[in-house]
Amino acid sequence: MIELNHINYQYDNFKVHFDIAIVAKERVVIVGPSGAGKSTLLNLIAGFIHPKSGDIILNKQYANNLLPGKRPVSMLFQDNNLFSHLTVEQNIALGLKPSLKLTVAEQQTICDILIQVGLDGFGKRYPEQLSGGQRQRVALARCLIQHRPILLLDEPFSALDQALRYEMLALVNQICDKFNLTLMMISHYLDDSLSYFSRCLVVDNGQIVFNGLPKQLKQPENSHIAKMLGFNFQ
Numbered sequence: 001m002i003e004l005n006h007i008n009y010q011y012d013n014f015k016v017h018f019d020i021a022i023v024a025k026e027r028v029v030i031v032g033p034s035g036a037g038k039s040t041l042l043n044l045i046a047g048f049i050h051p052k053s054g055d056i057i058l059n060k061q062y063a064n065n066l067l068p069g070k071r072p073v074s075m076l077f078q079d080n081n082l083f084s085h086l087t088v089e090q091n092i093a094l095g096l097k098p099s100l101k102l103t104v105a106e107q108q109t110i111c112d113i114l115i116q117v118g119l120d121g122f123g124k125r126y127p128e129q130l131s132g133g134q135r136q137r138v139a140l141a142r143c144l145i146q147h148r149p150i151l152l153l154d155e156p157f158s159a160l161d162q163a164l165r166y167e168m169l170a171l172v173n174q175i176c177d178k179f180n181l182t183l184m185m186i187s188h189y190l191d192d193s194l195s196y197f198s199r200c201l202v203v204d205n206g207q208i209v210f211n212g213l214p215k216q217l218k219q220p221e222n223s224h225i226a227k228m229l230g231f232n233f234q
């Protein structure tokens with residue numbers, strides 16, 4: 001679970017305030033205009049930035065003072081940050097052991113995870129020998145191998161074409177089922193992908209202005225929010 005209690009944070013002249021509670025295994029999509037504070041929200045949860053005030057509770061543990069690596073969180077970015085001089089297997093292994101000296105059991109874990117993300121047989125390739133979707137699968141595998149219960153995705157599939165984006169969403173959905181993950185994902189899209197999420201947060205100007213079922217965004221009383229987002233549900 002994720003609780004942000006009266007969280008305040010400020011860049012030079014941009015303030016955010018977040019107050020949310022997300023229960024374990026929820027799947028939350030975060031949308032909002034560019035510069036609204038969506039990445040800031042995930043960065044606060046991941047521990048890359050620290051609130052000026054307020055409490056962050058992750059899986060019932062007070063997390064304000066925890067370094068990113070000690071939080072029960074893994075995060076995937078749009079630029080997957082794979083190392084070009086390392087193979088797929090080695091890139092994934094980094095999530096497990098920075099020394100890359102793996103036991104036989106750990107090597108097997110990597111083989112298993114490659115199968116999970118549909119990349120069986122790709123372990124010896126280098127990132128440049130993969131498509132954009134395959135590279136994102138490797139980055140996703142590196143997150144999953146850490147076995148952290150909270151998965152944060154910062155627009156990881158935005159650069160992919162629609163068919164591949166849906167494929168990746170379906171894969172993430174399956175993975176969340178299998179590993180009982182709590183998911184928060186930033187997206188620029190709110191279309192058929194709605195069905196994968198149990199909740200939608202709309203962030204605008206550093207605040208959450210909508211927190212509800214994705215389908216409620218289609219209701220007439222929320223038409224101003226849908227319009228602000230530029231979504232056309234007709």
Ligand SMILES: Nc1ncnc2c1ncn2[C@@H]1O[C@H](COP(=O)(O)OP(=O)(O)OP(=O)(O)O)[C@@H](O)[C@H]1O
Pocket residue numbers: 011012014032033034035036037038039040041
């Ligand atoms: N390191 C920083 N220093 C100063 N201002 C920043 C910094 N990072 C972000 N901001 C500002 O904070 C605001 C929120 O940024 P954030 O990246 O959270 O928005 P976003 O909703 O994720 O945007 P986008 O959809 O364009 O990625 C923006 O106005 C941005 O310019």
